[in-house]
Amino acid sequence: MRKTSRIEERFFRVLMFFSTAFIAISLLLIVFSIVYKGLPSLSWEMLTQEPKGGFYFGKEGGILNAILGSFYLAIGATLLAMLIAIPVALFINVHLRKYKKSTNFIRFLLDLMWGVPSIVYGAFAFGVMIYLGVRTSLLAGIITVTLFIIPIMIRSFDEVLKTIPNGLLESTFSLGATLSETSYRVVLRQCIPGFITSILLSFGRAIGDAAAVMFTAGFTDSIPTSLNQPAATLPLSIFFQLSSPIPEVKARAYTSALVLTVIILLISIFARYFSRKYEKNKIRF
Amino acid sequence: MGVLTISRQVRNRLHGSWMLISLIFVVLLPFLLGTGLYIKSANLLSNHSISSLLFSTEWKPISGKFGLWPFILSSLWVTILAVLFAVPICLLTSLHITQYAKRWVLSLMHPIIDILAGIPSVIYGVWGVLIVVPFVADYIAPLFGKTISGYSILAGAIVLAIMIIPFMLNILMEIFKTIPEELTEASLALGATRWQTIKKVILRKAFPGIVSAIGLGLSRAFGETIAVMMVVGNVTRIPYGTLQPGYPLPALIANNYGEMMSIPLYDSALMLAALVLFVIVLFFNFASRMAIVRLEKNL
Amino acid sequence: MHQGCKIHIENLNLTIGKQSILKDINICIPEGKITVIIGPSGCGKTTLLKTLNRLTDLYPEMKVSGSIVIDDQNVLESGQDITEIRKKMGLLSQRPYPLPMNIFNNVAFGLRISGRLSKRILHKRVQHYLEQANLWEEVKNRLHEPASKLSIGQQQRLCLARGLAVDPEIILADEPTSALDPISSQTIEHKFLELRGKYTIVLVTHFLQQAQRIADNVVFMYLGEVIEQGPSDEFFNNPQQEHTKHYLKGMFN
Numbered sequence: 001m002r003k004t005s006r007i008e009e010r011f012f013r014v015l016m017f018f019s020t021a022f023i024a025i026s027l028l029l030i031v032f033s034i035v036y037k038g039l040p041s042l043s044w045e046m047l048t049q050e051p052k053g054g055f056y057f058g059k060e061g062g063i064l065n066a067i068l069g070s071f072y073l074a075i076g077a078t079l080l081a082m083l084i085a086i087p088v089a090l091f092i093n094v095h096l097r098k099y100k101k102s103t104n105f106i107r108f109l110l111d112l113m114w115g116v117p118s119i120v121y122g123a124f125a126f127g128v129m130i131y132l133g134v135r136t137s138l139l140a141g142i143i144t145v146t147l148f149i150i151p152i153m154i155r156s157f158d159e160v161l162k163t164i165p166n167g168l169l170e171s172t173f174s175l176g177a178t179l180s181e182t183s184y185r186v187v188l189r190q191c192i193p194g195f196i197t198s199i200l201l202s203f204g205r206a207i208g209d210a211a212a213v214m215f216t217a218g219f220t221d222s223i224p225t226s227l228n229q230p231a232a233t234l235p236l237s238i239f240f241q242l243s244s245p246i247p248e249v250k251a252r253a254y255t256s257a258l259v260l261t262v263i264i265l266l267i268s269i270f271a272r273y274f275s276r277k278y279e280k281n282k283i284r285f
Numbered sequence: 286m287g288v289l290t291i292s293r294q295v296r297n298r299l300h301g302s303w304m305l306i307s308l309i310f311v312v313l314l315p316f317l318l319g320t321g322l323y324i325k326s327a328n329l330l331s332n333h334s335i336s337s338l339l340f341s342t343e344w345k346p347i348s349g350k351f352g353l354w355p356f357i358l359s360s361l362w363v364t365i366l367a368v369l370f371a372v373p374i375c376l377l378t379s380l381h382i383t384q385y386a387k388r389w390v391l392s393l394m395h396p397i398i399d400i401l402a403g404i405p406s407v408i409y410g411v412w413g414v415l416i417v418v419p420f421v422a423d424y425i426a427p428l429f430g431k432t433i434s435g436y437s438i439l440a441g442a443i444v445l446a447i448m449i450i451p452f453m454l455n456i457l458m459e460i461f462k463t464i465p466e467e468l469t470e471a472s473l474a475l476g477a478t479r480w481q482t483i484k485k486v487i488l489r490k491a492f493p494g495i496v497s498a499i500g501l502g503l504s505r506a507f508g509e510t511i512a513v514m515m516v517v518g519n520v521t522r523i524p525y526g527t528l529q530p531g532y533p534l535p536a537l538i539a540n541n542y543g544e545m546m547s548i549p550l551y552d553s554a555l556m557l558a559a560l561v562l563f564v565i566v567l568f569f570n571f572a573s574r575m576a577i578v579r580l581e582k583n584l
Numbered sequence: 585m586h587q588g589c590k591i592h593i594e595n596l597n598l599t600i601g602k603q604s605i606l607k608d609i610n611i612c613i614p615e616g617k618i619t620v621i622i623g624p625s626g627c628g629k630t631t632l633l634k635t636l637n638r639l640t641d642l643y644p645e646m647k648v649s650g651s652i653v654i655d656d657q658n659v660l661e662s663g664q665d666i667t668e669i670r671k672k673m674g675l676l677s678q679r680p681y682p683l684p685m686n687i688f689n690n691v692a693f694g695l696r697i698s699g700r701l702s703k704r705i706l707h708k709r710v711q712h713y714l715e716q717a718n719l720w721e722e723v724k725n726r727l728h729e730p731a732s733k734l735s736i737g738q739q740q741r742l743c744l745a746r747g748l749a750v751d752p753e754i755i756l757a758d759e760p761t762s763a764l765d766p767i768s769s770q771t772i773e774h775k776f777l778e779l780r781g782k783y784t785i786v787l788v789t790h791f792l793q794q795a796q797r798i799a800d801n802v803v804f805m806y807l808g809e810v811i812e813q814g815p816s817d818e819f820f821n822n823p824q825q826e827h828t829k830h831y832l833k834g835m836f837n
Binding site: 189 | 634637639641642643644667668670671673674675677678679681683684685693694697698743746747750756
C-alpha cells in the first residue's frame with residue numbers, strides 16, 4: 001500500500017513536470033518556427049513599402065499598408081474603448097460600490113460578453129453595415145473592434161479597481177470631493193499601473209484580431225488617409241499571402257507573421273515594464 | 286465660491302451621466318447583438334423551419350438549401366477533440382504550478398502563459414500550417430495507413446488545443462488558489478501524501494470549478510475562427526473521422542462573406558450561422574459562470 | 585436645543601439588516617472641545633463617527649434614522665450638498681490613506697477642488713498646513729516625492745495636514761494613533777491639544793489613558809448604546825453608571 005502510493009505520486013509528479021514543460025516548449029516551438037521561416041525574407045523594403053504591382057505574384061513591395069492599417073485600427077479602437085470602459089469601470093466601483101447585487105449582475109453580463117467570439121461581432125457589424133448601406137472602412141473596423149474589446153477592457157480594469165480600499169474613498173469624500181472628482185483624480189490615479197497593463201493587453205487583442213475586421217475594415221494595398229477608406233491589417237495580410245500558391249508570397253506571409261509576433265512580444269514586454277515603473281505613486285495598503 | 290461649487294456639481298453630473306450612458310450601452314450590447322443577428326436571419330427563418338436549417342445536411346446556396354448540420358458537426362468535432370487534448374495538460378500543469386512548483390518555475394511559467402495567451406489567432410494558424418499539418422500528414426496518418434494532405438479535423442483540434450491551454454490554465458490556477466491552504470495542511474497533517482491530498486481533497490473540492498473551466502474552454506474553442514480555418518480543410522461534408530477535413534461554423538461565416546450578397550438568402554443563412562454560434566457560446570458561458578458563482582458561494 | 589452644541593445627535597438609530605448597531609443615540613458635542621468616544625471594540629464608535637459625515641452612504645446595508653444637527657443643518661436629510669457638509673469635517677482614519685500623488689499635491693488636493701489659487705498662494709497654504717501638522721521640516725525638501733515614501737507616522741500627519749487644508753470646523757478622528765509608534769502618537773495628541781478651541785474635535789479611541797490625557801468631554805458607548813457622557817473629570821473620577829465603573833476598573837487593572 002505504502003509503496004504503490006509512493007509510485008503513484010512519483011508517476012504523477014513526472015507527468016506534471018512533462019506537461020508543464022510541454023507548454024513551455026510549445027511556446028518556444030511556435031516562436032522558433034515563425035522566426036526560422038520568417039527571417040529569410042525580412043528586409044527593410046518589406047517594412048517600409050506598400051505593395052507594388054504584382055506584389056501578390058512575388059514581385060516588389062512590402063507590407064507597410066498592413067502594419068500601419070493595423071496600428072491605426074488598434075490605436076483607434078483602444079482609445080474609443082477607453083472612452084467607454086474607464087467610465088463604466090469607475091462607475092461600477094465608485095458610484096455603484098454599495099449596490100452589490102447590480103454590480104454582480106453587470107459583472108456577470110460582462111463575463112458572458114467576454115466569451116463571445118470576434119466573428120460574431122464581425123457578422124453583426126457587417127449586418128448593420130448592409131442595413132445602413134455603408135462600405136468597408138477603417139472607421140467600421142475600429143467600431144467593431146471597439147465593441148469586441150470593451151468587455152475585456154472593463155473586466156480587466158474592474159479587477160484592478162476592486163483592490164481600492166474603502167478607506168481611500170472615505171478619506172477622499174471627507175475632503176469634500178464629489179463622486180467624479182474621487183473617481184478621476186484619486187481612484188484612477190491609484191490604478192494607473194494596472195490600467196496601463198490592461199490597456200496594452202486590449203491593444204494586443206485589437207491588433208491581433210482578424211475575424212472582426214475581415215468584414216468591416218476590408219483590405220487594400222494603399223495606406224488609408226481617412227477614416228472612411230478601407231484599411232489592410234496584418235492578420236489578414238498574413239492570411240491572404242499564406243493562401244497563395246507562389247513560394248515567394250508564402251515566404252512573405254511568414255515574414256509578416258514574424259512582424260506581428262514581434263509586435264505582440266513587445267507589447268507584452270512594455271506591459272510589464274510600465275506596470276513596474278508606475279508602481280511608485282501607488283500607495284500600498 | 287458659490288459659482289465654483291455649482292460648476293463642480295455640474296461637472297460631477299456630466300461625468301455621472303456619461304458614465305451611466307456608457308454603462309447602459311454596455312449592458313444592452315449583448316441584447317443588441319442577439320436582436321441584430323436575429324433580424325438579419327429572419328428572412329430565412331420565415332421560409333424554412335429552424336430544425337430543417339439546423340439538422341439538414343444539404344448546403345447548396347444556389348438552390349436555396351441551407352443545411353447547417355455539417356458545419357455544426359465539424360465545430361463539435363474540432364472543439365470537443367481540442368478540449369480533450371487540452372484538459373489533461375491544463376489540469377496537470379495547473380496542479381504542478383499551484384501545488385509543487387518552485388519559485389523559478391513560477392517566474393518562468395507566468396510570462397510564458399501570458400505570452401501564449403496574447404499570441405494572435407492568425408499566428409497559431411501559421412504555426413499550424415508550418416508544423417501541425419505536415420506532422421499530421423507525415424506521422425499520424427501513416428499510422429492508420431492513410432495518405433492525406435494533413436488539413437484535417439485533427440490538425441484543427443491540435444492547434445485549437447494549444448490556443449485554449451493558456452486560457453483554461455489561467456482559470457484553473459485561479460480556482461486552485463481559492464482552495465484554502467488550511468484544508469491542504471489539515472490533510473497533510475493527517476499523514477496523507479501530497480498527491481493523495483490533491484486527489485482526495487483539492488480535486489474534489491475544486492470539481493465544480495474544473496467543470497466550469499472546461500465549459501469556458503469549450504465556448505472559447507467553439508468560436509475560434511481564423512486559426513482553425515487555416516488548417517481544417519474547409520470541405521462541406523459530414524466528417525466521419527478525425528483525419529477528414531471539416532468545415533466549422535466560424536470558418537463558414539468568414540469564408541463566404543464576400544460572395545454572400547450575390548445569392549438570395551445567403552446572407553441570412555450566414556447571419557443565422559453567427560446567431561447559432563452566439564447562442565451556443567453564450568449557453569456554455571452562462572452555465573460555466575453560474576457554476577463558478579456557486580463554487581464561490583460554497584467556499 | 586442645548587447651548588454650545590456644535591453637533592447635536594438625537595434619536596440616532598443605525599441597523600444592518602436585523603442587527604441594531606446604534607441604538608437611540610443622543611449626544612451633544614460641545615464646540616471647540618475635544619470629545620472622546622470610548623468603549624470596547626465593536627460597540628459602534630467607528631460607525632457613529634462615519635455617520636457624522638455620512639460616509640455610511642458607502643455601505644448600502646446600513647439604515648440610518650434620527651437626526652444629526654450641525655449648525656442648524658440636519659446632515660441626514662437627503663438632497664443636500666453632501667460634499668459641502670463633508671468639507672466641514674476633516675477625517676483622520678485608523679490607518680493613513682494618503683492619496684496616490686506627491687506630498688505637495690496631497691495637501692493641495694482639497695485646496696484645488698474648492699477654488700482656483702495662484703501658485704504662490706497655493707504653495708504658502710500648503711506650507712502653512714504642513715507646519716500645522718508638524719511635518720514641514722521633515723518634508724520641505726522632498727515635496728515632490730510620492731506620499732507613499734513617507735513613514736506611517738509621517739503619512740498620518742500628512743493626512744492631518746490634508747484634512748486641515750479644506751478648512752474644516754470639526755475634526756473626526758478614528759483611533760488615529762492605533763497604527764503609529766509612540767512618538768508619532770504623541771505628536772498627534774499634542775497637535776489635538778493645540779488645535780482645540782479653533783476646531784471641534786471628535787476622537788474615537790479604545791485607549792483609556794489617551795482619553796484621560798486629552799479629553800474635555802467623554803462619551804462611553806457599550807453595545808451600540810450611550811451609557812454615560814459628561815465632562816472628563818466627572819466621568820473618570822465619579823462615574824454614575826455601573827457599566828462605566830466596571831469598564832474603568834477593568835481597564836485600569
